[in-house]
Amino acid sequence: MAMFDSLAGAVRDGDTIAHFGNPLIEQRRLAAGDALAPLGDRTVIEVTGEDRLTWLDSITSQSVARLRAGESTELLVLDPQGRVEHAAGVLEDGTSVWLIADAADAEKLAVWLQRMVFRSRVTVTLRPEIALVGFFAGGSAEARIVAAAPHGTPLVWRDPWQHVQPGGHQYADVEHHPGSDYAWSVALVDDARALSEPFAGALAAEALRIAAWRPRWAHEVDDRAIPHESDWIRSAVHLSKGCYRGQETVAKVHNLGHPPRRLAALLLDGSDVILPAPGAVVLAGESEVGHVTSSALHYEDGPIALAILSRRAPVGELLVRSEDGIDVAAAQQVIVPADAGATADVPRLTRLSRRPLGDDPRNAGA
Template sequence: MAGFPPLSGAIADGGVVLHFGDPSREQRALERGEALVPLGDRTVIELTGSERLTWLDSITTQAVARLRAGQSTELLVLDPQGRVEHVAAVFDDGSSTWLIADTADAEPLATWLQRMVFRADVKVAVRPELLVVGFFAGGSAERRAESAALAPQQQAVVWTDPWPTVQPGGHQYHVGEHPGSGYHWRTAVLDEPAAAVLAADSETIWAGALAAEALRIAAWRPRWVAEVDERSLPHETDWIRSAVHLNKGCYRGQETVAKVHNLGHPPRRIAALHLDGSESLLPDAGAPVLVVGADGAEDEVGHITSAARHHELGPIALAILSRRAPVGDLVVRTPDGDIAAAQEVIVPGDAGATAEIPRLTRLSRRPSAPDPRDAH
């Protein structure tokens, strides 16, 4: 796999640049649209062939059959029980469909896609020689990235994250203003020569993964590498808003998506936590989240998936909690001590079967009996 060219002052771990000495300053530059982030933990997959979009539409959660050149979206691959297996950003340039995935998921995703080709006119290719940079729209970083991006069809391969708005066919479980509405994240695909030019340009401002992760967590934005485990349903992490089209044709796992959305509630829910920063502790992924009663009794109700220090909000985290977890204050347990956590509900415990959520067409497409709840 290609590595990003050496960058002055970069502190890296396992090929991922964590920071350049000052993560808080880097966050501010990134948020203003002035900095680029070398995303060494992303891998690109290219799909070619005349049937690539209709084929991809038939096997994933997103409606991509009519995706036009220059458009972006996001998709999930589910197992037969509706659990999340793979996640990918999607961009089409009119000739190829480009998928950007977390590196640990890229090869498994590509392998699964290859198995699903059968006789379709589709070719699947992992492109490890290509590199990915991230940035926020509206500043100098966007201009630099777009000018450097791969453009085999005169269309720069730059993915626009759909997270700021609920996508067609999607649904938002959170009630009220969503912090993701201001999360104007982009990722550009580069070849090695273009990356080398950016790296050599003294005017390019760089930020590390710690800065990018802090802004992602503040926007309640889930990632495969962090928020997905062997039990994950898309409803639990608010992924219905950006990566699931509730009214498209059948795909693997759709029956579970429909049942949970129309008839039940997801067994778990994602929540945002504002952590007490007085002890300068930051929990690792997997740290248990507890409810502590007035009598000192403890009940473990979930675990941390992501945590970071935000330049304005202080220490923050995302956690996957049991549906039964109360909506009040919680405690995060770490080896160095407990951390008090104020909870902000993202997906409520009663998400799913609520009156204002539209019903899905039954998979058999036969007329269904009227729902008695619709009469009230």
């Protein structure tokens, strides 16, 4: 992205800055709240007009109709079968709704939104000229964002992944969810030249996301993905809001069934420092049970990954097969249990006896 062309020491991977020389040091600084991460792989969509909130509420998975200025959330766009098509962070500023989407999805999302306007009083505009910068709240990085903003009032999206959102539900059965420490924020920036060091690249930001079990459209979504399998109901789906496309599947799987796949975290054997690429096959013995969606080298945990597995995949240790055909041992942390869903207490019907009426002792003397 041209906004970040002036940043010294940046090592690029296309439009994304991968790192600034030492991804692990950058990761520590980012986690401590001291580094800023240029996000060339995200794009902003602006939605204006007096119907913007009620309109978005009616066509997406999240309840946003009463969002107030300065509040953040997250939404999904689902197809009629409940599969994830688009995802975006949501920030309302009192005049506009700012949607933060993965760059590969942003234009398609904007086109879909424009098609859905009909008679609603809204305007949808793709805003690629606005730069996005990620940071963790509470440190010096946040202070530098405020100092660089016009009038000291930056537009900042706060990732809702830290907490189960109103109307949401968490499938992960853990005492301390790693997402509770994930105070990730994204600032909208007009002039990246006003930002100051230290910086961190995408490798650092991705490692911290994976460690927090945080799903992302660019990695955890394919043409079969439903929100349940990656625990995305936690932050992006309101289970009791009004109707929207895909709601029937969301409700049915949550109340009566189980998602056919489940997200798991993998702690990889780091002895050979082999980092499997997304798409790498996950094995239980000789049986293929899923694939890696994201992987990274974490500054404390070593090689880590997220993987989408079959619901019936065993809970124990797995193997990940690298592109070179090398099998890497992987300790599994269950994120979405195999029995996730079926939360409704549906009474079972009493089975009717097939015995003839005259054989029932309760009918004696009738």
